[in-house]
Amino acid sequence: MQPLTPKDVGKVTEQVREPRIVIIDGNVMERSLSEYGYTKNWLAGEITKQGARNFSDVFCAQIDSMGNVYMDLYNDTLKMPQVKQKLLVAANIKQLQANLVDFSLQTENENAKDMYNGYAKQMEKLLDKMSGYLKE
Missing domain, CATH: 1.20.5 (Single alpha-helices involved in coiled-coils or other helix-helix interfaces)
Known part of the structure; x- marks a missing residue:
């Protein structure tokens, strides 16, 4: 006997992917970004929403499977309006x-x-x- 799975009951589930680092030390990891299906322009918009002026303000950033961007700024005093x-x-x-x-x-x-x-x-x-x- 095995546990019931979504496939057993005909449910389609979203594929959960591991978070992926897309910016390290202000540098965009373009291959990582494109493999997840996002563009550099999209990423620029996402980091701007969180208070960065450009990629060089970002120490590290990652994207989760839902497209949420988490980032750490070099200068934590940069604040979003x-x-x-x-x-x-x-x-x-x-x-x-x-x-x-x-x-x-x-x-x-x-x-x-x-x-x-x-x-x-x-x-x-x-x-x-x-x-x-x-x-x-």
């Missing part, structure tokens, strides 16, 4: 809400549907409460 930080917080909460709604649509378990929808509504209420703060 307050407005961008607030917008990113709002975007992350909205993304979480969308993921919860997506999960509720994918499951056939009614209890799970209710739970995911309840949490999605909580995220919406949180965004409403934060709207005044996010616009400042």
